[in-house]
Each structure stands twice: as C-alpha cells, then as structure tokens.
Amino acid sequence: MTEKVRENKATATGGHRPRRILVKLAMAGVAVAMVFLLAYMPAKKQNVVASEAPPVNVTVLEVGVEPQLPDAFELPAVIEPNQIVTVAAEVSGRIEWIGPREGASVKAGDPLIRLNTDILQAEFESMRAQAQNDQTEFERQQGLVKGGASPSRELDQAATDLAVSQARLQEVAARLERTRILAPTAGVLNDLLVEVGEYMQPGTPVARIVQTDIVKVAVNVPERDVPFFSPGQTVEIFADIRNSQQTFNGTITFISKVADERTRSTRMEITLANPEDLLFSGKIVRVRLTRQILQNAILIPLLAVIPMEDGYAVYVEEDAKAQRRKVEIEIIKGDRVQVVSGLQAGDRLLVSGHRFVAPGQAVNVVSPVSEGR
DSSP: OOHHHHHHHHHHHHHHHHHHHHHHHHHHHHHHHHHHHHHSSSOOOOOOOOOOOEEEEEEEEEEEEEEEEEEEEEEEEEEEEEEEEEOSSOOOEEEEEEOOOOEEETTTEEEEEEEEEEHHHHHHHHHHHHHHHHHHHHHHHHHHHHHTTSSSHHHHHHHHHHHHHHHHHHHHHHHHHEEEEEEEEEEEEEEOOTTTEEEEEEOEEEEEEEEEEEEEEEEEGGGGGGGGTTTOEEEEEEEEEEEEEEEEEEEEEEEEESOOOTOOEEEEEEEEEEEEEEEETTTTEEEEEEEEEEEEEEEGGGGGEEETTTEEEEOOOOOOOOEEEEEEEEEEEETTTEEEEEOOOOOOEEEGGGGGGTTTOBBOOOBBOTOOO
C-alpha cells in the first residue's frame, strides 16, 4: 500500500514540471518584447539652447615692418699675429754682437746680429786684388790686339779671367754683407735663439719676429654660411679690453677652400690694424658676420608662434574674434622671428592668451601693445 502511494505522487510531480517550464519561457518572451518596443518608441523632442563660449582675454600687437634688417650672427674667434718670421743665418761665423733683446720693437732693416768677419774680410781683399790684376791684364791684351802684337784668343782668355774674378769678388762681398743679420720685417723680437760667442752655420735659426701692428682674426664659419662671404667684406670685431668692450673693423682677407671634416666649418681670416697693440695673440674675441640685409622684414615675438603638425600658425584679432593664420618663418633673432608669409603690416597679432582660443572664438582685447615694446 505504501509503495502504490509513492508511485502516484511521483507521477503527479513529473506531470507538473513541463507546465512550469512553459510558463517561465512565456514570461521571458514577454519581457524581451517589451524591451524592443521601448527601444523603438520615438523619443520626446527637447529644445536645447547652445551656450556660446565666453570671450578670452588677450593681448594684441600691431604688426609692423622693418625697412632694413641685418641677417647677422656672432661667432667666437681668436687673434693671431699677421706674420711670424723666423730669421736664420745665411753664412757661417761666430757671433760677436747682438743688438736688440727679446721684446724689443724693430723695423725692417734694423741690425739684429753681427758675425765675426776676419776670415771673410781677408778673402774679400784677396779676391779684390785678383780682380784688379785681371782688369789690368784685360786692358793690356786689348792694347796688344789692337796693335796686332797679340792674337785675339789671348784677349778672350783675359776677358774670361776678369769675369770669373769679378764674380768671385761679388760672391765674397755678398757673404761679407750677410755677416750682418738684419730684421726682414717690422715687429717685436719675440724670441732670440742664440748668444754671443756661438758659431753659426747657414740655415741656423737665430730669432723670431712677430708682426703686431697688424693682426688677423681666425674664425671657423659653418659650411652653410660660407657662400654669403667673400674677401674684401668689412666685419665687426668685439673685444673685452681693460674691463670694457671695444669694437674694431676688419677686412676679410682669406677664406679656406677646404672645410674641416670633423666640424664641417671653414677657416676665415680677418685682417685689421692694431697700432696701439691692444689685441695680442691668443686673445678670444667675437666676430659679427652679416649674411645679407633683408628689406621690409616682418618680425614678431617668438612666443606668438604656435607649432602645428604641418608647420606654424598664429592668431590675429578680426572683429573681436580670433582667426588662425598659417605662417612661414625663417630667421630667429633673439626673442623674435621673421615671418615671410601669412602676416602683413597692420595685422593685430595675439601675443597673450592665444593658446586658449579656437578659430572664430570671441576675444576681449585687454592691453594692446606696440611693436616697439
């Protein structure tokens, strides 16, 4: 009896389960249908009023034109002597006299050193006597040939002997003259390399003379700038002398044809007068080189330029609104930059607040400035 009851209960339970599943599926279908109906129902229209961005406070600068703008730059340079001449002995001999000492100023032709002349003087006297004897013999042979008492070949031999003796006399006289070593150029006797009593051989260096009344300025110019310059152009040189800056004018005298392979720069030499000896060798100075003079150039503050992905832009004020202009720039001169296109004289350039505006945005000019400020 008990087993039959359990069997009936199980049968009843199994019959109700499919019905509950069908009910749940129906409810889920109704919910999905309602979601789709809500999604496709037209939304109620709302009228939204767009609010205009408030004006941005800006400072403007009226763009002006520079009638002439030097395209110049400065480079460090070094002073070098115009000439360093090494004086050498031309004949052998013992030094018996030295004139000026190191540091003395000399002029071209001033005697520096004198060698002993005893041996050369004796040789000179001997050769002079020989030349006089050959002269006498030549004149005698001339007379004999004219009178027919001597053949012409004797006269020819006498002429040859006279020419040889005169040449030797001139050679000894030149060697005797070179026992006086003279300054070949004006300058300062910077080095005296010998002392009295030393015996000199031809070619032995005895002194160095540095030319200081004219100096040259050596500067290395970047390769891209070299084509702007040529010998004869005037250049400004700035030097600190006795705690004050002085300006000198020099002339380009040399531009190397070979650039330095490491620095890609070219040596340029500028020559200038130094009569007061203010510029000494090794002194560091500054050279101002002017590439060209630009006509009617427009310069604006560098901070007014906004870098863009495809170039540069600025903002100008037109009818109380900011308008963006694409510009091309070239020369940067201190805190200003040259604009070659995109601006013209009279434009009102935004120089403050321009990084907080968008094209067409209203602006409020709070402090216009002039270009001279």
